[in-house]
Amino acid sequence: MIEISNLTHVYEQVDREIIALKDLSLNIREGEFVVFVGRNGSGKSTLAKHLNGLLLPTSGSVKIDGFETSLEENLWKIRQRVGMIFQNPDNQIVATVVEEDVAFGPENLGVPREEIRRHIDEALRSVHMSEYARFEPHLLSGGQKQRVAIAGVLAMEPKYLVLDEPTSMLDPKGKREVIEIIQKLNKEQGVTVILVTHSIEESIYADRIVGIGRGQIVLDASPRDFFGETELLEGLGVDMPSAALLSLKLQKEGYEISRALSMEELADSLCSLN
Amino acid sequence: MLIELKNVSFTYMPDTPLAQQAIKNVGFSVRTGEFVGLVGPTGSGKSTLIQHFNGLLEPLAGEVLIDGRRIGSEISALLVRQKIGVVFQFPENQLFEDTVFKDVAFGPCNLKCSDEEIEERVRSALKMVGLDYFEFKDRSPFTLSGGEMRRVAIAGVLAMNPSCLVLDEPTSGLDSIGKREILTHLERLNKEHGLTIILISHDMNEIARMVDRVVVLNEGKIEFDGSPKEVFLKRDDLLKMGLDVPEYASLLIKLNERGFDVPLDLFELNEVKDSIVCALERRSR
Ligand SMILES: Nc1ncnc2c1ncn2[C@@H]1O[C@H](COP(=O)(O)OP(=O)(O)OP(=O)(O)O)[C@@H](O)[C@H]1O
Ligand SMILES: Nc1ncnc2c1ncn2[C@@H]1O[C@H](COP(=O)(O)OP(=O)(O)OP(=O)(O)O)[C@@H](O)[C@H]1O
Ligand SMILES: [Mg+2]
Ligand SMILES: [Mg+2]
Numbered sequence: 001m002i003e004i005s006n007l008t009h010v011y012e013q014v015d016r017e018i019i020a021l022k023d024l025s026l027n028i029r030e031g032e033f034v035v036f037v038g039r040n041g042s043g044k045s046t047l048a049k050h051l052n053g054l055l056l057p058t059s060g061s062v063k064i065d066g067f068e069t070s071l072e073e074n075l076w077k078i079r080q081r082v083g084m085i086f087q088n089p090d091n092q093i094v095a096t097v098v099e100e101d102v103a104f105g106p107e108n109l110g111v112p113r114e115e116i117r118r119h120i121d122e123a124l125r126s127v128h129m130s131e132y133a134r135f136e137p138h139l140l141s142g143g144q145k146q147r148v149a150i151a152g153v154l155a156m157e158p159k160y161l162v163l164d165e166p167t168s169m170l171d172p173k174g175k176r177e178v179i180e181i182i183q184k185l186n187k188e189q190g191v192t193v194i195l196v197t198h199s200i201e202e203s204i205y206a207d208r209i210v211g212i213g214r215g216q217i218v219l220d221a222s223p224r225d226f227f228g229e230t231e232l233l234e235g236l237g238v239d240m241p242s243a244a245l246l247s248l249k250l251q252k253e254g255y256e257i258s259r260a261l262s263m264e265e266l267a268d269s270l271c272s273l274n
Numbered sequence: 275m276l277i278e279l280k281n282v283s284f285t286y287m288p289d290t291p292l293a294q295q296a297i298k299n300v301g302f303s304v305r306t307g308e309f310v311g312l313v314g315p316t317g318s319g320k321s322t323l324i325q326h327f328n329g330l331l332e333p334l335a336g337e338v339l340i341d342g343r344r345i346g347s348e349i350s351a352l353l354v355r356q357k358i359g360v361v362f363q364f365p366e367n368q369l370f371e372d373t374v375f376k377d378v379a380f381g382p383c384n385l386k387c388s389d390e391e392i393e394e395r396v397r398s399a400l401k402m403v404g405l406d407y408f409e410f411k412d413r414s415p416f417t418l419s420g421g422e423m424r425r426v427a428i429a430g431v432l433a434m435n436p437s438c439l440v441l442d443e444p445t446s447g448l449d450s451i452g453k454r455e456i457l458t459h460l461e462r463l464n465k466e467h468g469l470t471i472i473l474i475s476h477d478m479n480e481i482a483r484m485v486d487r488v489v490v491l492n493e494g495k496i497e498f499d500g501s502p503k504e505v506f507l508k509r510d511d512l513l514k515m516g517l518d519v520p521e522y523a524s525l526l527i528k529l530n531e532r533g534f535d536v537p538l539d540l541f542e543l544n545e546v547k548d549s550i551v552c553a554l555e556r557r558s559r
Contacts, residue, residue, distance in 0.1 A: 011417065013413075013414075013417070015412065038449070039421075039449045039451065039452075040419055040420070040421025040422055040424075040425070040447075040448060040449045040452055041418075041419045041421065041422050045419060045420065087420040087447070088364065088366060088420065090364060090366065135292070136292075139286065140317075141316060141317045141321060142316075142321065142363045142364065142443070143315075143316030143317065143476075144316055144317050147316070165420065165447060168446040168447050169316075169363065169443060169446055169476070170316060170476065171314075171315040171316045171476050171516045171517060172476060172478065172516065172517055172518035173315070173513075173516035173517070173518070174315075174316055174516065175476070198421075198447065198448065198449055198450065198453075200450075201521075237449045237450055237451040237452075238449075238450060239450040242479070242521045242522065242543070243521075243525070245543060246522070246525070246543060246546060246547060246550075249543065249544075249547045250547060250550065250551070253547070253551055255551075255554065263521060263524055263525040263528065264528070266525060267525060267528040267529055267532065270529060270534075270550065270554070271529075271532050273554065
């Protein structure tokens with residue numbers, strides 16, 4: 001369980017204070033798949049970095065399975081539980097060879113040597129980067145770097161998986177595959193997933209979408225209810241799924257179809273019209 | 275003709291065990307005023323290819339001509355970089371000054387613009403990317419959020435008033451509003467000011483909406499080159515490569531497979547709605 005209570009985060013700069021999170025409270029239960037959405041600068045990455053103690057509250061608290069992030073002695077236990085992918089894969093690279101980079105997490109967690117090999121191989125295979133195992137990560141293409149970063153966090157087999165825009169530079173197939181991997185970890189192994197994304201297509205797979213505006217929660221609902229809140233969506237800067245826009249248009253033409261979230265759903269409901 | 279590539283090949287770390295041939299005998303040209311979309315799967319060579327347009331990378335074989343002149347020997351790379359502005363895939367690699375103002379002003383400063391002109395350009399570039407001038411001008415670019423950084427990087431290139439813009443996944447990491455606003459500006463720069471634009475993107479909806487011509491790169495080679503309607507009809511080939519068709523096209527294909535009589539090459543909401551309404555009416559008759 002992740003418990004965020006009255007969390008405020010202020011970035012202190014020489015000439016000003018930037019309040020990135022304001023008195024924000026949120027609980028995430030084990031096994032949930034939660035998506036964070038919101039405009040650029042709304043505080044999503046700041047919130048994500050609080051979940052593994054990378055940033056500490058200016059006020060308020062964040063607890064992971066009861067361990068408060070602000071207590072130094074808890075950090076080890078927290079980092080064992082929470083795996084994190086940063087927004088920019090360049091900031092994630094720690095080694096000069098891809099497989100060493102992927103090994104870094106599990107090694108730090110004290111996973112036995114023989115097992116690490118298996119973790120690395122499986123993780124690289126799942127993102128189709130096995131043939132780049134001996135490559136230098138800095139020299140990879142944008143999407144390849146992003147795949148390696150994902151492999152790195154998968155190899156840690158964390159209980160909580162925090163992913164900050166992990167698919168932003170992947171091709172359509174790569175995006176789909178990563179979402180499938182995440183869904184599988186969530187559904188089959190009960191991994192709790194927190195995904196930050198600007199992609200509406202990705203957010204519809206979540207149990208819950210949390211919309212963040214200026215450091216506060218504006219809307220917290222299931223995808224279906226979330227995308228029903230037309231006015232709040234505007235303020236959050238979040239578009240409706242294309243399938244929902246099209247179903248609304250068709251409703252206006254007098255067709256009795258429900259508001260679809262995905263094209264599959266829309267195709268199904270159009271086919272059942274006659 | 276603005277940019278012309280003749281039989282260009284490029285290999286990273288040639289003559290080493292890690293040699294990677296990223297570009298394989300590519301020939302194509304971009305005419306003045308065109309809006310070209312460059313798509314291709316992860317690692318297909320898009321970022322490598324565009325670095326040839328302004329002399330950041332030199333071809334191992336073949337040649338790159340700008341307005342008919344060969345980069346290096348007949349036109350200096352420096353001059354080319356004033357004509358062709360490139361927004362890189364990782365905005366961090368583009369930002370280096372200690373304030374947003376200085377970063378965006380870097381290009382105009384180099385062009386020896388007057389102070390008033392520089393400030394004017396910085397203001398208007400920041401406005402185009404949706405950042406408030408007074409809120410952001412004194413901030414350090416390295417303490418910005420991901421999307422804010424991307425916007426500053428785009429502003430820096432816009433402020434140079436280039437005659438050609440090359441953007442490597444410029445909308446990745448932008449929120450929906452930012453995406454829409456910046457794409458609308460690009461459209462305007464192209465339509466009203468005749469700017470040549472080359473846009474790399476993994477978002478097929480965006481490509482279908484924006485460009486006149488789609489170039490598909492796969493394993494360092496050009497696989498397709500045509501209008502969005504032509505290229506997106508090659509759905510099976512695109513899927514095999516790891517690409518896709520725009521969302522609405524995928525719906526039309528699904529409906530078509532299930533017996534609806536709809537065209538497959540529509541990408542715009544109202545067009546798609548009309549075609550579905552037509553097909554439904556025909557069915558009910
Ligand atoms: N290191 C920092 N120092 C100062 N201010 C910062 C720092 N990092 C972020 N900020 C500011 O805090 C606010 C929230 O930033 P954050 O990175 O959390 O946004 P975000 O929701 O992740 O945005 P994006 O969608 O662009 O990634 C923004 O106004 C940003 O400018
Ligand atoms: N600096 C480099 N040194 C060695 N190899 C490189 C370097 N940069 C890229 N490569 C390799 O060249 C190939 C093409 O990379 P490029 O970055 O051009 O791809 P891309 O189409 O832009 O991919 P993406 O969509 O992931 O950004 C890849 O296999 C990549 O690993
Ligand atoms: Mg962020
Ligand atoms: Mg690239």
